Amino acid sequence: xxxxRTVEELRKEDALASSxxxxxxxxxxxxxxxxxxxxxxxxxxxxxxxxxxxEVRKCxxxxxEKRARSRQMSGTQEVWNAITMLVTPAFGxxxxxxxxxxxxxxxxxxxxxxxxxxxDFSILEPLFEGEGRCIYSTYFPNLYAMPPLTTMSIVVGYxxxxxxxxxxxxxxxxxxxxxxxxxxxxxxxxxQAMIYVMSFFTCYGTSGSSQYAVVSMIFSVDSIYRLFQPxxxxxxxxxxxxxxxxxxxxxxxxxxxxxxxxxxxIIFAVSGWMFASYPLGGYSHGIxxxxxxxxxxxxxxxxxxxxxxxxxxxIAASCAVMKEILGS
Numbered sequence: 251x252x253x254x255r256t257v258e259e260l261r262k263e264d265a266l267a268s269s270x271x272x273x274x275x276x277x278x279x280x281x282x283x284x285x286x287x288x289x290x291x292x293x294x295x296x297x298x299x300x301x302x303x304x305e306v307r308k309c310x311x312x313x314x315e316k317r318a319r320s321r322q323m324s325g326t327q328e329v330w331n332a333i334t335m336l337v338t339p340a341f342g343x344x345x346x347x348x349x350x351x352x353x354x355x356x357x358x359x360x361x362x363x364x365x366x367x368x369x370d371f372s373i374l375e376p377l378f379e380g381e382g383r384c385i386y387s388t389y390f391p392n393l394y395a396m397p398p399l400t401t402m403s404i405v406v407g408y409x410x411x412x413x414x415x416x417x418x419x420x421x422x423x424x425x426x427x428x429x430x431x432x433x434x435x436x437x438x439x440x441x442q443a444m445i446y447v448m449s450f451f452t453c454y455g456t457s458g459s460s461q462y463a464v465v466s467m468i469f470s471v472d473s474i475y476r477l478f479q480p481x482x483x484x485x486x487x488x489x490x491x492x493x494x495x496x497x498x499x500x501x502x503x504x505x506x507x508x509x510x511x512x513x514x515x516i517i518f519a520v521s522g523w524m525f526a527s528y529p530l531g532g533y534s535h536g537i538x539x540x541x542x543x544x545x546x547x548x549x550x551x552x553x554x555x556x557x558x559x560x561x562x563x564x565i566a567a568s569c570a571v572m573k574e575i576l577g578s
Contacts, residue, residue: 327532328423332416334539339412341546342405349392351401351554352566360567361574384569394569398559400455404549407451411444439477442487446470446477449494456549457501458558466497492522495542502552510548517544 323331345351383395396402418437426432446469453466473490476483495518502511521541528534553559 322428323532325423328419330536332419334536335412335415337543338546339408342408345550346397346405347390347393351397356567357570361571364571383565395566398562400458400553400556400559403451404455404553407448411448414444415441443474443477446473446494449497452498455553456498458556
């Protein structure tokens with residue numbers, strides 16, 4: 251005699267059919283007592299975690315497309331972006347090689363200390379132990395000695411980042427097609443990664459602290475690692491980039507250089523607005539570069555105000571006095 255299934259049994263079967271598992275085959279068997287049994291092998295068709303990852307990637311692709319459309323630039327504008335990236339390393343080299351980090355007042359103080367108000371060079375030699383560190387160059391007459399390590403750290407950071415940024419913008423101008431490929435290209439990620447590297451060098455330059463430099467390095471390494479992950483997260487990148495720009499400002503606040511810190515915030519606020527709103531269209535990005543470059547004199551100036559820079563500056567000032575006397 252055949253058994254008739256109850257309503258509760260039918261509900262259970264419907265629930266099983268609507269579960270996240272599906273059957274590859276459905277078979278019916280007849281038992282010895284004449285009851286028809288349905289067997290439904292369970293096969294896992296998909297993982298909820300995998301579906302979530304795919305959804306995140308889809309949203310990231312859509313965000314990338316949207317951002318690419320809003321930041322579309324012509325070849326001429328990309329060349330303009332590359333040209334504006336020359337300002338920062340050029341000023342850094344000029345600051346270091348022109349001796350701007352040694353003031354006239356410092357040279358006068360060194361002359362007073364070494365010569366006691368006279369021009370008798372014979373008393374200079376036993377008083378000046380750093381003579382061997384002097385630089386006599388016809389090409390750079392005001393480069394009396396090596397700049398402080400903090401100053402050179404900032405200049406090195408500029409020189410590391412700028413070529414990568416220029417390369418990326420020139421690729422956009424002459425090779426990379428318009429669209430999301432420009433935003434997801436390895437050269438752009440390299441450009442952004444070097445911003446973190448520059449931040450690390452600048453943090454040491456404005457603080458003179460190896461401990462603070464290590465903190466900056468850890469943040470930079472973690473940010474670079476996240477930057478090369480497959481899922482594009484523009485908001486996270488923007489936040490981390492902002493932190494990278496602001497970290498070199500913190501020492502100015504801690505050391506009491508509040509006026510310089512205020513100028514930093516004004517410069518970064520205006521440049522950030524220019525980057526976010528693009529009021530001048532595709533040319534806004536290059537203007538953003540130029541406004542951000544206004545922070546370079548402040549960063550380099552801070553590097554000369556640190557106690558760790560005093561020895562190098564005093565030696566350079568003494569070398570300037572020696573050069574003046576030898577040339578007279």
